[in-house]
Amino acid sequence: MSTVAEMIAFDRNHIWHPYSALGGDQPLYTVRSAAGVRLTLGDGREVIDGISSWWCAIHGYNVPQLNAALEEQITAFSHVMFGGLTHAPAVELAQLLLELTPQPLQSVFFADSGSVAVEVALKMAIQYWHARGELQKQRFITLRRGYHGDTFGAMSVSDPDTGMHTIFQHSLLKQIFIPAPVTPFGEIPPATELAPLQQRLEEEGGRVAAVIVEPIVQGAGGMRFYSAGYLQQLRTLCDHFGVLLIHDEIATGFGRTGKMFASEHAAIAPDIMTVGKALTGGVMTLAATLTTEEVSSTLSSGTPGLFMHGPTFMANPLATAVALASTRLLVASPWQQRVAEIERGLKQGLAGCATLPGVAEVRVLGAIGVVELSTAVDLRWIQPRLVAAGVWIRPFGRLVYLMPPYIISAEDLRALTHAVSEVIAEMVEYTQEP
Numbered sequence: 001m002s003t004v005a006e007m008i009a010f011d012r013n014h015i016w017h018p019y020s021a022l023g024g025d026q027p028l029y030t031v032r033s034a035a036g037v038r039l040t041l042g043d044g045r046e047v048i049d050g051i052s053s054w055w056c057a058i059h060g061y062n063v064p065q066l067n068a069a070l071e072e073q074i075t076a077f078s079h080v081m082f083g084g085l086t087h088a089p090a091v092e093l094a095q096l097l098l099e100l101t102p103q104p105l106q107s108v109f110f111a112d113s114g115s116v117a118v119e120v121a122l123k124m125a126i127q128y129w130h131a132r133g134e135l136q137k138q139r140f141i142t143l144r145r146g147y148h149g150d151t152f153g154a155m156s157v158s159d160p161d162t163g164m165h166t167i168f169q170h171s172l173l174k175q176i177f178i179p180a181p182v183t184p185f186g187e188i189p190p191a192t193e194l195a196p197l198q199q200r201l202e203e204e205g206g207r208v209a210a211v212i213v214e215p216i217v218q219g220a221g222g223m224r225f226y227s228a229g230y231l232q233q234l235r236t237l238c239d240h241f242g243v244l245l246i247h248d249e250i251a252t253g254f255g256r257t258g259k260m261f262a263s264e265h266a267a268i269a270p271d272i273m274t275v276g277k278a279l280t281g282g283v284m285t286l287a288a289t290l291t292t293e294e295v296s297s298t299l300s301s302g303t304p305g306l307f308m309h310g311p312t313f314m315a316n317p318l319a320t321a322v323a324l325a326s327t328r329l330l331v332a333s334p335w336q337q338r339v340a341e342i343e344r345g346l347k348q349g350l351a352g353c354a355t356l357p358g359v360a361e362v363r364v365l366g367a368i369g370v371v372e373l374s375t376a377v378d379l380r381w382i383q384p385r386l387v388a389a390g391v392w393i394r395p396f397g398r399l400v401y402l403m404p405p406y407i408i409s410a411e412d413l414r415a416l417t418h419a420v421s422e423v424i425a426e427m428v429e430y431t432q433e434p
């Protein structure tokens with residue numbers, strides 16, 4: 001086995017990382033093991049994971065119940081094709097998802113990643129209208145500052161600036177962007193906030209298959225929290241203009257915002273919903289696209305009468321088995337209380353950042369805490385300092401954000417927010433220097 005230094009040297013020149021360059025000089029660490037809320041790095045240092053491996057590891061790492069589910073499934077079978085075959089993990093997981101999600105959602109398509117689940121959602125919306133003879137309804141309306149994934153369809157409905165649409169302008173589908181919601185979570189939006197959407201629906205509704213949004217929290221596009229009232233008015237407008245509504249709950253699902261799904265804050269149901277990330281508790285890659293009976297039965301009755309998508313590893317038995325175990329574990333846990341405690345801990349622990357020069361805003365919703373700075377964070381400066389302070393998070397742009405595993409103790413949460421606050425204080429001091 002190579003040394004840590006050899007691994008990193010090879011990696012830098014031969015392996016792509018998310019949103020990275022080859023041969024770059026970004027900090028890079030090896031992980032030796034992970035348990036509870038802690039990662040052990042290659043040099044033996046332990047860091048508290050404050051970001052749940054990007055929303056996923058809600059129960060922390062090396063969770064006995066999840067390991068057991070995988071072991072049991074491995075000894076039965078690890079994978080079989082899903083064409084013409086089915087199995088208990090897929091059926092039981094689908095039953096549980098349909099129980100937990102808003103009642104109108106009645107069917108499940110298992111995909112291998114969030115981006116693919118979004119592609120499936122977009123294709124289902126188009127095929128739904130096709131089955132109804134509305135062949136011209138193929139475009140999508142979406143919000144600025146949104147993020148729905150990295151594949152072409154998903155990218156076409158993600159923010160044009162952060163998604164660098166100009167690079168892909170000749171190959172990307174042209175969708176309709178409306179301004180991001182502005183009324184904060186917990187407040188009531190004025191009717192005028194949806195006027196741009198209403199106008200586009202009046203002009204182009206006949207060519208629009210669906211509106212796609214991340215409910216309540218715009219994640220990777222800016223970590224912004226917006227009002228439930230916006231979602232309610234959006235639902236009303238979609239119904240009025242005969243356009244489907246897609247909620248992308250890939251980041252918000254499974255309790256992160258304080259409700260099992262963020263749609264519940266608005267007490268509405270979408271026509272199509274995507275889930276992913278925390279679905280397997282962060283153990284394996286799996287996502288799903290759920291639709292109403294109306295969408296699935298209409299689509300199935302059209303021509304060709306089949307939904308035209310089918311991944312090779314669809315409903316992988318290991319992934320569905322561990323997703324079932326993770327979701328059962330979540331439902332059986334006092335997750336609402338834990339998320340509420342994390343919310344309090346984040347508010348207290350990050351409050352000191354709000355008054356620092358160079359900090360634009362501190363905001364907390366459920367188990368998500370965000371410190372927005374007035375200038376972009378230099379990862380090369382901050383990442384080693386965060387690791388030295390004993391925490392693992394991954395700032396991007398002007399955002400330093402936390403979303404710890406739900407099992408984090410009050411003491412570890414204090415250590416996490418303390419370390420992050422100290423590093424931010426040091427950073428703003430350093431960047432304020434002339």
Ligand SMILES: *Cc1c(COP(=O)(O)O)cnc(C)c1O
Binds near residue numbers: 113114249
């Ligand atoms: C992460 C994310 C995706 C993409 O999921 P991948 O598994 O990375 O493909 C899509 N939508 C939202 C809201 C996400 O947060």
